[in-house]
Amino acid sequence: MDELFDAAGSLRSAYSTVDWAATSLGPVSGWSRTLRAAVDVALHTRFPVTLFWGPEFVMVYNEAYVELIGNKHPAALGAPAARVFAEIWDVIGPMLQSVRSTRRATWTPDLRLLMDRHGYPEECFFTFSYSAVRGTDGRVEGVLDIATETTAQVLSQRRLVLLAELTDALGELDEPDQILDRTVAVLRHDPQDLPGVDILLPGTADDTTGRLLPAVPSSVFDTGDVVVEQLAGTTVVRVRLPDASGADGDAVLMARLSQHLPVDEGYLRFVRLVGAAVAQALHRAQTRQAERRVAELERELSEKLQRSLLTPPAQLEGLEVAVRYRPATERARLGGDWYDSFRQPDGSLALVIGDVAGHDRQAAATMAQLRNLLRGVAYGLRESPAALLAGLDTAMNGLEVDVFATAILARVVRCEQQGRPGRHTLVWANAGHLPPVLVAPDGSAGLLQTPPEVLLGMDSTVTRSDHRVTLAPGSTVVFYTDGLIERRGTVLDEGLAELTRVLTGQHRLTAEQLCDHLLDRYPASGEDDLAMVVLRIPPRPPGR
Incomplete structure (x- = not known):
């Protein structure tokens, strides 16, 4: 056995089995110096290498190359490549012929081949380079193939x-x-x-x-x-x-x-x-479906809860009172907004708009507490709105209702006894709430601005102030919570100015029509709930 194959490792016996003299390469002793040098290099590297030698591209390869060709070994050793790779010869054959004729090396990354190496046409991927091996006279004697299989990487990526x-x-x-x-x-x-x-x-x-x-x-x-x-x-x-x-x-x-x-x-x-x-x-x-069902149920329950508290408004002869409540639509959540309208023992009409901080069950429960507390305080004490809100502050402190809320309490009183038929006086106190809007009989609209006062629940010793305005027939007052005008990215002053513009010229609308007009003009933002109370003094019929 030629010592050239001493570096063949586990392939040494396979090399000795091949009848090299029967191949186009001839006996090993007659191999050219170029072939022997190329084989020596191939057998001394651990990277997969094969030589395709002579016109028939007879295969001579190293131990690492066996894994790439599977059960084609050992028959492939010393065999023409066209016979070994018959199933892929239409792909690699022209490449080998090109290198032999042009002497230019190839570079092929991740080439997909259906190669029969385990008894079936297996999808394989290889990155390899074919390069010419030239003899001392410059002629191409063979082609060197340095290859690596990339099947695992390509399949994983795919x-x-x-x-x-x-x-x-x-x-x-x-x-x-x-x-x-x-x-x-x-x-x-x-x-x-x-x-x-x-x-x-x-x-x-x-x-x-x-x-x-x-x-x-x-x-x-x-x-x-x-x-x-x-x-x-x-x-x-x-x-x-x-x-x-x-x-x-x-x-x-x-x-x-x-x-x-x-x-x-x-x-x-x-x-x-x-x-x-x-x-x-x-x-x-x-x-998600379960969460939506729970949210829908919670929303339904919250609306039922709030609507059970937000009862139809009390009415007085000669006045129109309309109310609206719209829950937040972004997700099913309880709100702290509320309105109220009830008669007081002296025959006057009390109107309330309020907003408890928060949007959860706690806010809704606290809203119910404040609504009922304020009703009790306002009905039981014959005091002004400011004094009644102060009484509510005291009750919240004593009962440990630990929450902040904004609110307006207003009282509407007839003025006939003062010789002013059809006119009413509106007296109100504002605990940190947005100002009401007055729409005058001529259609002009303006905010009923008052000096700011602290929210309910912040200071039980604060002194609160009453404010009053005379409402002539044809006047309308709009009370609302911030869910009407507040939008993301909008400044509050801009929202208030826009609201007055929207209400300007709407003096001919009834209280119910004006509520619907505002809801149409301000579609639900999905961010907050909304409560609204509209008080209107209908115009006096001609001749009265």
């Missing part, structure tokens, strides 16, 4: 991309049926890894067998595992999708695997991840 696309496609879907349909659509765009994909629901036909798919008991599947079957010569993997169908049993993701890839742990792990992504999307959708 599968990661598909998983990312699937996750993105399912991320915003909330309906299980949509998720299942989108899953099939996305996965069918990857025929290389998953040439056939379907989702079977309990009681639907299985296209692979023509049978109905029964409900799949959980015991058939281990947690996170898959079932692998051979159907008509094709490998099929089934992954359970818990609770996807909403019926008894579970839906099943059925994927036909590629005939060009080994069914190894990496392949099955990829299918598991696909199933996990779909199951996670289904779980997320079910969670």
Whole structure:
């Protein structure tokens, strides 16, 4: 045996078995100095290297190259490349011929080849370079192939991309049926890894067998595992999708695997991840649906609670009083806004608008407390609005109602006894609330601005002030909470100015019509709830 092959390692016996004299290379003793040098270099490197020598491209390779060609070894050693790689010769043959004729090296990254190295056409990827090996006379004697297999990297990247696309496609879907349909659509765009994909629901036909798919008991599947079957010569993997169908049993993701890839742990792990992504999307959708049901129920309950407290307004002859309440629409949440209208023992009419800080159950509960406290204080004490709000401050402090709130308490009194028929006096006190808007009989509108006073609950010893204005027939006063005019990115003063512009010229509208006009003009922002009270002194009929 020629000492040239001493560095062949585990291939040394294979080299000794080849009848080199029967090949186009001839006996080893007659090999050219160039060939012997090239073989020596190839056998002394641990990187996969093969030599395609002579016109027939006879193969001489090192130990590391065996893994790349699988069961083609040892028959490939000393054999013409066209015979060894018959299934891919239409791809690599022209490349080798080009190097031999032009002497120019090639560089090919991640080339996909269907190579028969384990008994079937296997999808493989290689990065390699073919370069000419020239003799002392300058002629090309052979081609050197330095190669590395990149199959694992390419498949991993391809599968990661598909998983990312699937996750993105399912991320915003909330309906299980949509998720299942989108899953099939996305996965069918990857025929290389998953040439056939379907989702079977309990009681639907299985296209692979023509049978109905029964409900799949959980015991058939281990947690996170898959079932692998051979159907008509094709490998099929089934992954359970818990609770996807909403019926008894579970839906099943059925994927036909590629005939060009080994069914190894990496392949099955990829299918598991696909199933996990779909199951996670289904779980997320079910969670969102449950959250929406809870939010809708909470919203419904909150509206019922607040509407049970926000009763129809009391009316007095010769006055119009209209109220509105609109809950926040951004999400189902309780609010602290309230209105009230009730008669007092002396025959006057009390009007209230208020807003408790917060948007939760606590705010709603506190709103109910303040509303009832203020009703009791205002009805039981024959005091001015300022004194009644001060009394409410005292009650809140004594009863430890630890909350802040804005409010306006107003009282409407007839002026007939003063010789002013049809006129009314509005007396009010303002605890940090937005100013009411007065629409005069001529259609002009302006804010009933008063010096600012502290919110309810901030200081039980504060002295509060009364304010009054005479309302002629045809006058309208609008009380409201901040949910009417406050919007993100809008300055409060701009909102107040806009409200006065909206109300200007609306003096002919009834109280009910004016409420509807404002709700149309200010659609729900979704950020806050809204309460509104509109008081109108109807115009006196002609001649009276």
